[in-house]
Amino acid sequence: MAITLTEGAATHVKKFLAKRGKGAGLRFGVRTSGCSGLAYKLEFVDLPGEDDLRFESHGVTVFVDPKSLEYIDGTELDFVREGLNEGFKFNNPRVKDQCGCGESFNV
Amino acid sequence: MALMQIAEPGMSTDPHRHRLAIGIDLGTTNSLVATVRNGIAVVINDEQGRALLPSVVRYRPEEEPHVGYAAQRAQSEDPYNTIVSVKRLMGRGLHDLADAGSLPYAFVDAPGMVQLKTACGIKSPVEVSAEILKRLRERAEHALGGEMVGAVITVPAYFDDAQRQATKDAAKLAGLNVLRLLNEPTAAAVAYGLDNAAEGIYAVYDLGGGTFDISILRLSQGIFEVLATNGDAALGGDDFDHRIYCWILEQSSLAPLSAHDTRLLLTKAREAKETLTEYPEVRITAVLSTGEMVDLLLTAQVFDALTASLVGKTLGPTRKALRDAGLTADQVKGVVMVGGATRMPQIQRTVAQFFKQEPLNNLDPDKVVALGAAIQANVLAGNRVADDWLLLDVIPLSLGIETMGGLVERIVPRNSTLPTARAQDFTTFKDGQTAMSFHVVQGERELVADCRSLAKFELRGIPPMAAGAARIRVTLQVDADGLLSVSAREQSTGVEASVAVKPSYGLTDDDITRMLKDSYVHAKEDVHARALREAQVEGKRLVEATQAALAEDGEALLSAAERADIARGLSALAAALEGSDLTALKRAVETLNGLTVEFASRRMDASVRKALAGHRIEDVEC
Numbered sequence: 086m087a088i089t090l091t092e093g094a095a096t097h098v099k100k101f102l103a104k105r106g107k108g109a110g111l112r113f114g115v116r117t118s119g120c121s122g123l124a125y126k127l128e129f130v131d132l133p134g135e136d137d138l139r140f141e142s143h144g145v146t147v148f149v150d151p152k153s154l155e156y157i158d159g160t161e162l163d164f165v166r167e168g169l170n171e172g173f174k175f176n177n178p179r180v181k182d183q184c185g186c187g188e189s190f191n192v
Numbered sequence: 193m194a195l196m197q198i199a200e201p202g203m204s205t206d207p208h209r210h211r212l213a214i215g216i217d218l219g220t221t222n223s224l225v226a227t228v229r230n231g232i233a234v235v236i237n238d239e240q241g242r243a244l245l246p247s248v249v250r251y252r253p254e255e256e257p258h259v260g261y262a263a264q265r266a267q268s269e270d271p272y273n274t275i276v277s278v279k280r281l282m283g284r285g286l287h288d289l290a291d292a293g294s295l296p297y298a299f300v301d302a303p304g305m306v307q308l309k310t311a312c313g314i315k316s317p318v319e320v321s322a323e324i325l326k327r328l329r330e331r332a333e334h335a336l337g338g339e340m341v342g343a344v345i346t347v348p349a350y351f352d353d354a355q356r357q358a359t360k361d362a363a364k365l366a367g368l369n370v371l372r373l374l375n376e377p378t379a380a381a382v383a384y385g386l387d388n389a390a391e392g393i394y395a396v397y398d399l400g401g402g403t404f405d406i407s408i409l410r411l412s413q414g415i416f417e418v419l420a421t422n423g424d425a426a427l428g429g430d431d432f433d434h435r436i437y438c439w440i441l442e443q444s445s446l447a448p449l450s451a452h453d454t455r456l457l458l459t460k461a462r463e464a465k466e467t468l469t470e471y472p473e474v475r476i477t478a479v480l481s482t483g484e485m486v487d488l489l490l491t492a493q494v495f496d497a498l499t500a501s502l503v504g505k506t507l508g509p510t511r512k513a514l515r516d517a518g519l520t521a522d523q524v525k526g527v528v529m530v531g532g533a534t535r536m537p538q539i540q541r542t543v544a545q546f547f548k549q550e551p552l553n554n555l556d557p558d559k560v561v562a563l564g565a566a567i568q569a570n571v572l573a574g575n576r577v578a579d580d581w582l583l584l585d586v587i588p589l590s591l592g593i594e595t596m597g598g599l600v601e602r603i604v605p606r607n608s609t610l611p612t613a614r615a616q617d618f619t620t621f622k623d624g625q626t627a628m629s630f631h632v633v634q635g636e637r638e639l640v641a642d643c644r645s646l647a648k649f650e651l652r653g654i655p656p657m658a659a660g661a662a663r664i665r666v667t668l669q670v671d672a673d674g675l676l677s678v679s680a681r682e683q684s685t686g687v688e689a690s691v692a693v694k695p696s697y698g699l700t701d702d703d704i705t706r707m708l709k710d711s712y713v714h715a716k717e718d719v720h721a722r723a724l725r726e727a728q729v730e731g732k733r734l735v736e737a738t739q740a741a742l743a744e745d746g747e748a749l750l751s752a753a754e755r756a757d758i759a760r761g762l763s764a765l766a767a768a769l770e771g772s773d774l775t776a777l778k779r780a781v782e783t784l785n786g787l788t789v790e791f792a793s794r795r796m797d798a799s800v801r802k803a804l805a806g807h808r809i810e811d812v813e814c
Binding site for chain 2: 097101104116126127129130131167169170172174175
């Protein structure tokens with residue numbers, strides 16, 4: 086299994102990193118918080134952690150800490166536009182149930 | 193599911209707790225809203241993909257007002273109810289508006305701020321601006337998909353206190369939490385400074401719809417410092433439209449126009465100006481309500497000639513700002529162009545000539561202010577590591593408190609960075625004094641009379657104590673918006689009094705320059721004046737103390753000869769107090785002090801005897 090980005094998502098991440106001027110890639114992970122147990126975390130990476138797992142997808146490096154991977158392995162990150170809003174969406178095969186907005190979830 | 197954005201390392205927020213913040217450029221002609229997404233500042237477009245919202249509000253009877261393009265289209269049909277360039281009316285009374293007669297509105301003179309009669313009743317400029325802000329807020333909420341923490345709203349550097357307050361009121365009315373008001377040129381520098389990260393001196397040349405601002409900024413190690421600002425609060429792109437409009441009238445020799453036709457021709461004039469940015473000539477055609485036809489050809493050369501004086505008017509403030517900063521044009525490393533009007537080729541040319549370099553315009557001059565505001569809002573909302581960069585605004589002149597003798601005790605020195613808070617302890621001057629009055633002043637001179645008075649307030653309820661025993665802590669605090677609050681607190685009882693003032697906005701930059709220069713020119717006299725005043729205060733205190741002591745114990749403790757000596761010393765000192773001879777005054781003080789040494793020690797003995805009378809020795813042992 087792995088973490089993957091859709092081509093569209095990768096294009097956007099590359100653009101954001103270029104504009105930001107620095108960063109090794111994208112950190113994708115989970116934190117224990119939120120209304121339904123776990124919450125996604127999506128950040129730029131300046132200093133990768135030693136234990137980080139790395140996934141290459143369409144030219145973008147995704148950093149995942151090993152603990153997080155248990156909850157998100159197999160997830161595909163997509164970048165979508167909904168009306169005026171735009172942002173990342175996660176297709177996580179391990180999610181059993183999630184809160185109404187999907188920002189926090191259970192496996 | 194909700195759409196997620198990429199956060200800075202370690203700055204992820206909890207679900208449903210995203211710190212969404214926006215920056216708003218509330219412009220004279222157009223307004224914009226921007227935000228930071230995935231680490232990048234972006235302008236939020238409307239459903240049709242348009243970034244600009246024309247700052248135009250049209251009031252319609254019994255209906256929601258139109259804002260933006262819909263209102264702009266109605267300008268010529270419904271000029272009385274279609275409010276354009278309302279920013280020029282913000283915080284202004286009718287007497288402040290030199291050109292009120294040429295505006296097509298039904299003005300109502302109200303205390304403080306002018307009001308407008310519309311189809312929806314009387315509206316203040318604050319309400320009109322709130323309609324624009326409300327529309328931008330809705331656009332942002334729609335696009336961000338959540339509650340907002342707040343907004344940074346930009347204002348021209350020249351806005352005075354009343355105009356800034358009016359802008360804040362409008363935001364409140366529109367349901368926005370104002371994180372900070374930010375000067376427009378500073379916002380532009382934020383946008384450029386971050387994207388290009390270049391150090392040095394920069395000039396921000398901002399020719400908007402209704403205002404011209406020139407700012408000299410220093411960018412070093414990621415820190416912005418405003419060195420000087422200047423400008424013209426009544427010069428902008430609208431004036432260029434007006435020149436074309438006058439030219440049309442002149443060329444077509446038209447009869448006096450109706451409000452509708454005035455608006456129509458002004459719209460045509462603006463379109464012609466915009467066309468001339470890209471083309472060497474433009475055809476202006478219009479049919480007036482009287483049936484008269486306008487059909488003219490305007491060339492870029494004619495337009496240049498018509499507006500040469502307007503372009504020239506921007507250079508005066510530019511020179512002044514440079515002079516205030518102590519710099520010359522060739523020390524400026526880059527010139528940032530802001531405002532749609534800077535797209536005009538004659539402006540680009542003139543600025544390039546003046547600074548002997550091509551101005552920077554790699555960001556859209558219409559958007560750069562909003563982008564900077566969004567970046568600032570993002571920091572204030574807590575989405576970035578704070579030490580990443582700081583935005584420094586400074587106090588232009590020192591703030592202080594009047595002390596005895598009309599002297600200024602400076603508490604916050606000039607060029608302190610905002611926000612700041614400083615405290616100093618003061619004490620009472622007379623025995624049993626229970627109240628103290630505080631006079632807050634701004635300026636660099638030693639005497640209160642030469643500084644600008646900001647506020648006065650009183651602290652009452654000080655417990656009666658000997659002179660000099662009370663400890664009153666005075667705290668001056670200036671927040672990031674330049675709002676000064678002063679509080680005085682008696683330390684033993686905690687009684688407190690305070691006052692809020694806004695120091696910098698009431699002063700024009702010319703005032704500030706003049707006050708600064710005065711302080712250098714008069715430095716020597718001021719030192720003398722301070723020494724004299726201090727000696728006078730000391731002398732008066734001595735006279736009062738001696739007289740009080742004489743009245744109490746003079747008969748009992750002094751011989752007639754001694755009393756006469758002291759009386760002579762007193763009158764000599766009183767005479768010296770009248771004059772301005774510092775040495776004579778000091779000598780008189782010393783003489784009287786010498787004459788009263790013996791008296792003072794006898795009084796001390798007497799009071800000790802009085803205190804001990806009737807007590808056994810064990811009672812007073814500690």
